Amino acid sequence: MSQPLRNLIVVGQGAAGLAAALAAAEIAHARGRPIAVTLTDKAVETQAGGNTRWSPSYMRMASPTHMEPTFVDDMRTATKFQGDEAYFARLAAEAPSTIAWVASHNIQFIQPTYYLAQGPPRIQPSGGGPAIIKNLARAARQAGVAFRHDCAAREIVIDNGRITGLAVEQHGAREILPADSVVLACGGFQGHGEMMGAHFGDRAKTMRLISPGSHFNSGDGIRMAMQLGADLSGDWNGMHAESIDARSKNSAPVVLVYPYGIVVNKNGQRFFDEGSGQVHETWEWFARDIHFNAPSSIAYAILDSRLFEIADYQRAIRSEVPPIRANTLVEMAELIGVPVSNLAMTVATYNAACLGDANSFDATRCDGLAAAPTLWPPKSNWARAISMPPFLAYPLVGAVAYTFGGVATDSRARVMCNGAPIPGLFAAGEITGHFYATAPNAVSMLRALVFGRIAGHEAVENLRPR
Ligand SMILES: Cc1cc2nc3c(=O)[nH]c(=O)nc-3n(C[C@H](O)[C@H](O)[C@H](O)COP(=O)(O)OP(=O)(O)OC[C@H]3O[C@@H](n4cnc5c(N)ncnc54)[C@H](O)[C@@H]3O)c2cc1C
Numbered sequence: 001m002s003q004p005l006r007n008l009i010v011v012g013q014g015a016a017g018l019a020a021a022l023a024a025a026e027i028a029h030a031r032g033r034p035i036a037v038t039l040t041d042k043a044v045e046t047q048a049g050g051n052t053r054w055s056p057s058y059m060r061m062a063s064p065t066h067m068e069p070t071f072v073d074d075m076r077t078a079t080k081f082q083g084d085e086a087y088f089a090r091l092a093a094e095a096p097s098t099i100a101w102v103a104s105h106n107i108q109f110i111q112p113t114y115y116l117a118q119g120p121p122r123i124q125p126s127g128g129g130p131a132i133i134k135n136l137a138r139a140a141r142q143a144g145v146a147f148r149h150d151c152a153a154r155e156i157v158i159d160n161g162r163i164t165g166l167a168v169e170q171h172g173a174r175e176i177l178p179a180d181s182v183v184l185a186c187g188g189f190q191g192h193g194e195m196m197g198a199h200f201g202d203r204a205k206t207m208r209l210i211s212p213g214s215h216f217n218s219g220d221g222i223r224m225a226m227q228l229g230a231d232l233s234g235d236w237n238g239m240h241a242e243s244i245d246a247r248s249k250n251s252a253p254v255v256l257v258y259p260y261g262i263v264v265n266k267n268g269q270r271f272f273d274e275g276s277g278q279v280h281e282t283w284e285w286f287a288r289d290i291h292f293n294a295p296s297s298i299a300y301a302i303l304d305s306r307l308f309e310i311a312d313y314q315r316a317i318r319s320e321v322p323p324i325r326a327n328t329l330v331e332m333a334e335l336i337g338v339p340v341s342n343l344a345m346t347v348a349t350y351n352a353a354c355l356g357d358a359n360s361f362d363a364t365r366c367d368g369l370a371a372a373p374t375l376w377p378p379k380s381n382w383a384r385a386i387s388m389p390p391f392l393a394y395p396l397v398g399a400v401a402y403t404f405g406g407v408a409t410d411s412r413a414r415v416m417c418n419g420a421p422i423p424g425l426f427a428a429g430e431i432t433g434h435f436y437a438t439a440p441n442a443v444s445m446l447r448a449l450v451f452g453r454i455a456g457h458e459a460v461e462n463l464r465p466r
Helices: 015-030 071-078 085-103 128-142 193-200 202-206 220-227 279-293 305-309 329-336 340-353 444-462
Strands: 006-011 035-040 146-148 151-159 162-170 173-178 181-184 239-245 262-265 299-303 324-326 391-403 414-417 420-427
Touching: 006 015, 006 173, 006 444, 015 035, 015 085, 015 128, 015 181, 015 444, 035 151, 071 085, 085 444, 128 146, 151 220, 162 181, 162 420, 181 220, 181 444, 193 202, 193 391, 202 279, 220 420, 239 279, 262 340, 279 391, 324 329, 329 340, 329 391, 420 444
Parallel strands: 006 035, 006 181, 035 146, 181 420
Antiparallel strands: 151 162, 162 173, 239 391, 262 299, 299 391, 324 391, 414 420
């Protein structure tokens, strides 16, 4: 007797959703299971892909075939020991085979250079996130996945404790698609002003989104899962943010040369240790500090012409707008609108504390060139006087990339309710809450792919013939 057709719906066409849909279609086909896989995204086709579409997609691996041996410990440390060890262990175990699988769909991986700092080793798909979207979507179509764009998931329909459908909205009309299993892969809640305000305070409502794709991630999947009683997890006061050029219209126009100069607020005063670590260790909290604590949520990185002597300094600036230039600090203060005397005093105080040997300056590592301990806030590395005109300034604002709070999943990507899996419901990527404190560098994309693929496999397993 032939098996009845079963329906799996994946919500979201980013890395996690594409990996889930493709993996599900492939394994269903390989096992001769009649499972129809549909991927629905609220964006039109040319914009679907959320954050993935705009992400360079650095992934924290020693090489495409190897994880760093310290990966799981590093994740535990990054999450201040609140992260689920089993989840990160599964991530490490499955990453090499997942990358090989992604590569088999016509995506090449390279070992890229990274801004100016060294940091943990990483790999990157050639062509970044757009290459992931393009090639995995093509492969998914070839594998039989049906795509619905401009079609927002609204509610998971349950009957007798079993998933029976997914309510979606397209062009203002509501429809219930039959579904036996659902994979939620529709991102965090950075694009939802009210949710941002509720978790981070009112000022979060006006925080800039780092990419044009980020606003699609408006917590819909989290709310749908919560309606089914899903457990929540992750740090609800956690978000990944970076400092970007306030003037730029580009996606993610980061300015990551601030450790080599100083940063002042609108009053012309320094407010943090610009050199306390490499940029990927300081950017998140610095960006948050600018947005939530600095007057008018703006700051200015102040440098001098020695920036141009740093090899490849352009790698650390992704703004299309050149820095503001001035021949004197007075002129600079007037151009950026900070009190002249305050900026002059701040730079003079800082310069007087730069007593180390400027020849030991090394932009690529924490060079130990600290300012005198009398300086407050301190400057722990890269402390060179700002004295060689032209002086340069970049106005900076904090921009959110993604949030950490989300649904609780286990290491099989199953969404949990009171510690037990909700039958037929899976989730992967940003929607899942596994990050705490600080975003572990270059892990968000990797875990989207790895747990997306796991979710696709598990969803098919879950649809065993009855
Ligand atoms: C500029 C930038 C740089 C980054 N750099 C890196 C990096 O180098 N390394 C790294 O690890 N991470 C990086 N990240 C983060 C990483 O890219 C994301 O966390 C990851 O791509 C998330 O993938 P995802 O599939 O979970 O979500 P997304 O890729 O955001 O996809 C979510 C999808 O869900 C859709 N959706 C939302 N709601 C609904 C709904 N109700 N119905 C249907 N569809 C819906 C959206 O339209 C979207 O297509 C970066 C992010 C940005 C923005």
